[in-house]
Amino acid sequence: MRPFLQFTGDNHSMFGAHTDFLQHTLATADDTVSPEFSILSAGTEVTLLDCGVLRVEPNTACDTSVVISCAVHGNETAPIELVRDIVRDILEEEQKAGQRVLFIMGNPWSMSIAQRFVEVNMNRLFTGDWQQYDTTLKEVKRAAKLEAYVANFFAEEPVTVTKRFHYDLHTAIRGSKRERFAVYPYVAGRELPDEQKGFLARADIETVLLQQKEANTFSSFSSLRYGAESFTLELGSVKPFGENDLSRYSGIDYALRELVAGEPLPAEPKRPVAEFEVCHSIDVTSDTWEFFIPDDALNFTDYAPGTLIWRDGDQEYRVGDEPEYIVFPNPKVPVGQRAGLMLKIRR
Ligand SMILES: [Zn+2]
Structure with missing residues (x-):
């Protein structure tokens, strides 16, 4: 039987008058949130550090620090609902907490208005790039704070911890021929470990895009600065809160x-995970630049050798000797910015 106190209708007093982590995050975006601390019956320490930032630490020896973030784009709601429910189940002691975990809901202001962002795309602000923006903007300040929370989380590790993971959860506006895929940030000299392929396969993610350049995403930050095995995970499509079919995210x-509970990652993937690498970055070179990919092209649409992708005067790009795949096509960006990536399968 569950203890009487948990039948109050609230998940936990940690969130005050608010029903859960999500509601608390939405309601306190502009407040100064003083840390709330709680110890569960199993000895797990749970600390609400700030709006949308919650740390879980088991009192048993653990070997991994895990950052699970969502809502870096506020309208990508399915992962936010997953995080809400995992946090609820930890607090209600229905989900075992066997590893240190930092849960983050990234952008509460854009969550409130169901937009990707309010003023600045937060997933371009990490690895310190927020310093190049107006630091009075909420999202710029928030990116700086999130970097600090992640830094502290790793800095405070007990000596038993030898692994750092970060999964930054997203959904996409554009459809994809491969419904779910992971982006593995570039760090010079590293290879994607088999156990992380095992994690991806366990998560029904059968595609991974290996970046070839350092980036300024949240997952790049934890990889580059703290040596974390980190990923941006694209898990499905954007829908409003409450309209997600969470069974698609099972x-x-x-x-x-499994990871939060302390179960080891599979030594190798139970199904193959296809690895793609970037072979060409599509940049808008001038006002006369033309793009030959339709506006509604799905991510991972394949193009045959020789296909014309873009042209600008006497410059052009055609698919090379083997098929190539487009991701993130968006020609409506200013001159000088990236309009998509061409990929090939890594052999
Ligand atoms: Zn996103």
Whole structure:
């Protein structure tokens, strides 16, 4: 039987008058949130550090620090609902907490208005790049704070911890021929470990894009600065809160819950994970630049050798000797910015 106190209708007093982590995050975006601390019956320490930032630490020896972030784009709601529910189940002691975990809901202001962002795309602000923006903007300040929370989380590790993971959860506006995929940030000299392929396969993610350049995403930050095995995970499509079919997310939910519980990652993937690498970055070169990919092209649409992708005067790009795949096509960006990436399968 569950203890009487948990039948109050609230998940936990940690969130005050608010029902859960999500509601608390939405309601306190502009408040100064003083830390709330709680010890569960199993000895797990749970600390609400700030709006949308919650740390879980088991009182048993653990070997991994895990950052699970969502809502770096506020309208990508399915992962936010997954995180809300995992946090609820930890607080209600229905989900075992066997590893240190830092849960983050990234952008509460854009969550409130169901937009990707309010003023600045937060997933371009990390690895310190927020310093190049107006630091009075909420999202710029928030990116700086999130970097600090992650830094502290890793700095405060007990000596038993030897592994750092970060899964930054997203959904996409554009459809994809491969419904779910991971982006593995570039760090010179590293290879994607088999156990992380095992995690991806367990999460029903059968595609991974290996970046070839350092980036300024949240997952790049934890990889580059703290040596974390980190990923941006694209898990499905953007829908409003409450309209997600969470059964489509059962793979990632299961994989995260196993990890949080302290289960080891599979030594190798139970199904193959296809690895793609960037072979060309599509940049808008001038006002006369033309793009030959349709506006509604799905991510991972394949193009045959020789296909014309873009042209600008006497410059052009055609697919090379083997098929190439487009991701993130968006020609409506200013001159000088990236309009998409061409990929090939890594052999
Ligand atoms: Zn996103």
